[in-house]
Amino acid sequence: MAVFSIDVREACRKKRTGKGQWTYGFVNELLNREYKIVLLTDQNLPKEWEGSSSEVIIYPGGFSWHLRVSRYLKKNLFDSIYISPTSFIVPALVSKRIKTIPVIHDLIAFQKGKHDIKAKIVERLLLKKAIKSAHRAMTNSDNTRNDLVKKYPFASNKTTAIFAGPSDVKTSGNSSDEKIILCVGTLSPRKNQLRLIKAYQKLPDSLKSKYKLILAGGRGWNDKKIIKEAQHTDGVDWIGYVKEDKYHELLRTCTMLVLPSLYEGFGLQILDAEKMGVPVLCSDMGSLTEVAGNCAVVVNPLDIESIKDGLEKILSDESLRSRLQEEGPVQSEKYSWKRTVDLFLDAI
Missing domain, CATH: 3.40.50.2000 (Glycogen Phosphorylase B;)
Structure with a gap:
């Protein structure tokens, strides 16, 4: 053996x-x-x-x-x-x-x-x-x-x-009671938080007054502009790195998850969000659409207007949110750590 x-x-x-x-x-x-x-x-x-x-x-x-x-x-x-x-x-x-x-x-x-x-x-x-x-x-x-x-x-x-599986989500279901737009990832140009903040700034006042943008993630590289923009934008809060329990709590209570990265090899946050029934907005670059399937609103991460339109679409369309909440968990079932290890063992 x-x-x-x-x-x-x-x-x-x-x-x-x-x-x-x-x-x-x-x-x-x-x-x-x-x-x-x-x-x-x-x-x-x-x-x-x-x-x-x-x-x-x-x-x-x-x-x-x-x-x-x-x-x-x-x-x-x-x-x-x-x-x-x-x-x-x-x-x-x-x-x-x-x-x-x-x-x-x-x-x-x-x-x-x-x-x-x-x-x-x-x-x-x-x-x-x-x-x-x-x-x-x-x-x-x-x-x-x-x-x-x-x-x-x-x-x-x-x-x-061989793909990946979701994290060990300890809470069940998404209640969306905190009116949060959640973005989880290390601060860096590749994660594209700067364009996300600028897209949030362009939202109608009626949505900005209702929903806040939470950036959860530790400091990375070339992140000073991101931090400065977050600090000077009403409704945006950078809370730093969060431990797993806090991460799961944010997923349980947020209205949507946003991952506008310029490139990702997988996108574990999308899988966790879909498992929880959280509506997802993601970019059309890297593997994000592969993981999200048809259960996300997809945007051009280089275009601030495209990101803004995607945010507005999910926040304003209750029927769309309901569909994403229903279909996300089904999509997430395609991925598991058991499947990943099985594929690994079969390959060697």
Whole structure:
């Protein structure tokens, strides 16, 4: 039976973002299967994993972490399959004799526009080598797989889309009683909060007086203009990073979720919102329409008027909101962590 060694560092962070949430959901499900698992990290595990039968190896963080993991894999050459859900460094460092499975969430590093410089350089330098050396490669959506194969045609025969599942929503149903337009994501140009704020500013006064725009997410990069615009716009409130319980509470009480990103590899927030029966507005870029299906109002994220029109459409049309609330949960049932892990195991 295969031994899975997994980089779970991002899942162990106190403030998990997209890739960390994906890793957390994937590992949660894999721990329920009959496999020997080695969890490789640089800090303590989430409490809910502490009672599992998995082996835990903690190495100091930084670049030395990757070197230590590489040495560990070389010593366990014939026993281990290494799953790398958030980094391409180890898959690029080790030889082909070691079975590695990198997970590609997006190709943001190869997109035009501003992005985290360190991540951009590392991914551009290492992704091709990591894919070439890999036993298999996984993506979180068909869209990301298509982007990857378009850039690296050789990846076609070894790459499988395994998608994702919703978070563990602890509340049931959406009450929409707080009159909130909710946007969840790290502040950055790619997440497009600045255009969203400007679109909100253009809404009729009758809607702005009734609905407030809540931005939930930690600071990212090139975010000063976003923060300044939020602080100087009546009805807009940036509340910073929120923990899972608060995130679920916001979903339970908001009127709609907005994800106007310029590019996303998946869009976990859309899946969570649809599961809760929350009407969704999303952009027509990246994989967002793939995840949302026909259960969202789709806009051009580069056009402030398009975003404004989408907001106004959902806020003003009760029958549309009702349809999205009914159809969203049905769409969300297409995705689950069980399905993701099943697809992963079938692919290897």
